[in-house]
Amino acid sequence: MKRIPSLVALGVLIPAAAGAIALSIFAGETLTGKLTRDIVLDYRLPRGILAFLVGASLGASGVCFQGLFRNSLADPFVVGVSSGAALGAVASIVLGVETTVFGLAPATGCAFVGATGAAFLAYAVARVRGRVPVTTLLLAGSAIGSFAGAMVSILILFNSPRWSEVVTWLMGTMAHPDPWARVKVVVPCLIASAGVMVIHARDLNLMLLGEESARQLGVETERLKIFLLGAGALAAAGAVATCGMIGFVGLIVPHVCRRLVGPDHRMLLPVTVLAGGVLLTLADVAARMVSPQFPLPIGAVTALAGAPFFVYILRQRSAKM
Amino acid sequence: MKRLLLLVLLVGCSKPAEPPAATREFVDSRGKTVKVAWPPKRIVSIIPSTTELLYAVGAGPQVAGVTTYCDYPPEAKSKPKVGDIVVDYERLAALKPDVVVTSFSTTRKTSTEIESKGYALYSVEPHTFEEIIGSLRKLGALTGHEAEGEKVAASLEARVKAVAAAPGPTVYIEHSPEPLGTTGPDSYMGDAVRRAGGRNIFDGGWRLIDWEAVMSRDPEVILIAHDRKTGYEKRAGWANLRAVKNKRVYFVAKENYMYPTPRLADGLEEAARIFREKNP
Numbered sequence: 001m002k003r004i005p006s007l008v009a010l011g012v013l014i015p016a017a018a019g020a021i022a023l024s025i026f027a028g029e030t031l032t033g034k035l036t037r038d039i040v041l042d043y044r045l046p047r048g049i050l051a052f053l054v055g056a057s058l059g060a061s062g063v064c065f066q067g068l069f070r071n072s073l074a075d076p077f078v079v080g081v082s083s084g085a086a087l088g089a090v091a092s093i094v095l096g097v098e099t100t101v102f103g104l105a106p107a108t109g110c111a112f113v114g115a116t117g118a119a120f121l122a123y124a125v126a127r128v129r130g131r132v133p134v135t136t137l138l139l140a141g142s143a144i145g146s147f148a149g150a151m152v153s154i155l156i157l158f159n160s161p162r163w164s165e166v167v168t169w170l171m172g173t174m175a176h177p178d179p180w181a182r183v184k185v186v187v188p189c190l191i192a193s194a195g196v197m198v199i200h201a202r203d204l205n206l207m208l209l210g211e212e213s214a215r216q217l218g219v220e221t222e223r224l225k226i227f228l229l230g231a232g233a234l235a236a237a238g239a240v241a242t243c244g245m246i247g248f249v250g251l252i253v254p255h256v257c258r259r260l261v262g263p264d265h266r267m268l269l270p271v272t273v274l275a276g277g278v279l280l281t282l283a284d285v286a287a288r289m290v291s292p293q294f295p296l297p298i299g300a301v302t303a304l305a306g307a308p309f310f311v312y313i314l315r316q317r318s319a320k321m
Numbered sequence: 322m323k324r325l326l327l328l329v330l331l332v333g334c335s336k337p338a339e340p341p342a343a344t345r346e347f348v349d350s351r352g353k354t355v356k357v358a359w360p361p362k363r364i365v366s367i368i369p370s371t372t373e374l375l376y377a378v379g380a381g382p383q384v385a386g387v388t389t390y391c392d393y394p395p396e397a398k399s400k401p402k403v404g405d406i407v408v409d410y411e412r413l414a415a416l417k418p419d420v421v422v423t424s425f426s427t428t429r430k431t432s433t434e435i436e437s438k439g440y441a442l443y444s445v446e447p448h449t450f451e452e453i454i455g456s457l458r459k460l461g462a463l464t465g466h467e468a469e470g471e472k473v474a475a476s477l478e479a480r481v482k483a484v485a486a487a488p489g490p491t492v493y494i495e496h497s498p499e500p501l502g503t504t505g506p507d508s509y510m511g512d513a514v515r516r517a518g519g520r521n522i523f524d525g526g527w528r529l530i531d532w533e534a535v536m537s538r539d540p541e542v543i544l545i546a547h548d549r550k551t552g553y554e555k556r557a558g559w560a561n562l563r564a565v566k567n568k569r570v571y572f573v574a575k576e577n578y579m580y581p582t583p584r585l586a587d588g589l590e591e592a593a594r595i596f597r598e599k600n601p
Contacts, residue, residue: 028533038558039536046557107499158405168500168529177501177532178555293534295500 004260006267013274017052020281024048027285029292046179050242051284051298052277053186054174055249057239059276060190060269062250063257064197064232067204067265068225069138072258075251076236079138080118080145085240087148087155088114090166094155107169108185108241115237118144119229132225134211168297172246174284175295182242189238194273196231200224201265208263246299248306249276256313279306347463350446350456351425357441360465361419365403367431371422371445371460372397373582377473378457380464386416393576393584407431410438420463447581448526449512450481450589457583473583480586486518489596490541493522493564496579498549500529509581510588514544517592532557539563542596543570546578546588571595 025044058076065074076082091097092110122141126132156166176182197204203224206214215221236250253276254268261271280298283305287296345359363385366372372391375384381396386403403412408431413421418440425432425444436442443463445456454474461470494514496502504511507526514521522538523530536558543564550572553559564570573595577588 029531029537036536036558036561038561039533043533043536043557157407164497164502164529165499173500175500175531177535177557178552179557181555288531293531295529295531 003262006261009261009271016278017274020278021048021052024281024285027288046183048281050179050183051174051281053190054239054243055280056273056277057186057190057235058250059253059272060194061232061235063254063269063272064228066254068228069134072255078142080122080141081115081233081236082240082245083145083148084118085111085115085237086152086245089169090152090155093165111241112237115240116233118148119233123229169244171297172244172299173295174243174298185242186238189234193231193235196227197269200227201269204265246302248302249280252306252310253279349444351444355441355443358419363416363418365416365418365421367408367423367428370580370582374456374460377583378461379466379469383464385418448509453581454478477583477586484516484589484593486593488520489518491522492519492542493535493540494544494546496546498547501532503530509585510578513585513589514592517589518596545572546575
C-alpha cells in the first residue's frame, strides 16, 4: 500500500469525523415514530459523539500498546485490560452491586476498576528488580487477561438469570438510553490518556529502535512504561466501561493507519484516534440503518465489516512481496 | 459370595424396584404423549415457574427436587436442588423422579438430555392467561390433584374475567434496564398489560429495544418491572416524556409480572388500577 502524507490523512479524517457524527443524526427509526428535538439533540447526536469517542479511545489505546510493546498484535484485549474491565463489569452485574462507583453506574465504575487493576497487576507481576521488560509485561498482561476471562465465564455460569445483560455487555453496544452521561465518562479518559501519549510520542518513536537504544538516547524507559501503560489502560477503560467489549477497532485501526502514514507516532497518534472514531461512528450508523428498533451488538458489526477489509489489506501486501 | 455380590450389584443398578401403581398417558404443550407412573410420587421441576404451578395445584408434597432459583412459594426453597440452569444428572438420578416438569422451549437442551436418559418429561408453556389457566388444569390432572387444579384454575379465570378493562393509555413496560428489554402483547407479561387496558407501544413478544423507539412513541404510562430505581433522569429526553411530565411512571414489583403463574393476576389487577388513574 502506498504511504499517504500525514497531513492529507488528517485533512480527510477531520471532515470525515464531522460527517460521520452528522450522519448519525439521520440514522434511526424515522418512519414509524415522530422525530422530536429530544431524539435528535439528546439521543442521536450524543450517540454519534459517544461512538466517535469510544472508537477514538480504542484506537488510541491500541496504537499506544502496539508502540510500547513493539508488537502489532498488542491491543487492549491482548494486554488484559479489556478482560479486566469485563471482569469488573460482569462481577458487578452478577453480585448485584447497586452502589455507584466514582459516581458512575455500577457496571461502568467496576469495569473501570477492573481495567486499571489488570494493567497495574500486569505491571507489578512483570517487575523484576526495578525493571519491567516489555515482553514480560505483554505476557503478564495476556495471562491476567486469560485469568479474568475465565473468571467471567465462571461468573456467567453461576448467574444465568442476568445473562442477557452480561452478554450484551460482552458483545458491546452503543444503544444506551443515556448517551450524554456516557460521553461525560469517556471524554476525561480520552483527553488525559491521549495527552500523555502525545507528550511521549517522540519517546515512543525511539522505543521502536529497541529499549536499550531508547535508553541510550535518553529515554527514561521505566517511567515511560508506567505512563504509557496507564494511558493505554485509561483510554480502554473509558471505552469498555461505557459501551462494553468492542473488539477489532483497537487492533486493526492502528495497524492500518501505520501502513498508511508510517510509524512516526507524532502523526500516527492523531490519525489513529480520528480513524478509530470515524470507523466506529459509521459502524453504528450502519447498524442503526439495518436494524433501527432492535439494537445490534456493535462489536459484531465492526468485526463483520472490518475483518474482510483487513484480510484484503494483508493480501495486497503479500502480493507485493 | 460372588453370586450374592453380583445380585446386589444388579439390584443396585436397576430402576425403582416398586412397580408403579399404573401408567397413564398425558399430552403436554409440545403435543407429545408422555407416559407417567401415576400418580407420580416424586416430581422434579427444573424451572421456577413450573415449581410455582405445581405448588399452586397442591402437588407441593410430591415435589422431590427443584432448582436453586425456585424461591416461590417459600416452602420450595427447602426442597433438594437438582441444579441451577444446569441440571446435575447425578442428583437427578438420586431423586428417581417419576416425572420431570419444565417449559420445553426455555430448557430445550437440558430437556432433550433428560428425555434421552429415559425420564418422563412433561412440558407446560403458558404465554397467555388462558394458557396459565390451562396449565393449572393439566398439572392438576398430571399430579393427581384434578379437583384442586380445577379450583385454582377457576378462581384465576374469575379474577382475570373481573378485570376485563377497555383499552386505555399507551404503555411501555420495561423488564430489563441494561439492555433495555420490553415486551409487546405476545407474552404473558404483555397479555397482563393488554387485559388491564394498556395499549402496548410495541408489538410482538419479548424483545430488546432501542431507547429512541420509546422516545418517539412517547407512551402515556411507563411501567418499570425491574430492580433499578435510580438514574432515569439521565436518559435522553426523560423529563419531556408525557409519562414523566404527568407523573405516570410506576415502579411495580417484578415478581408479579415475570412469571406465568397465578401471581401474574396480582400484576394484572395492579396494572388495571394504574391504567384507570387519571392524569393529575
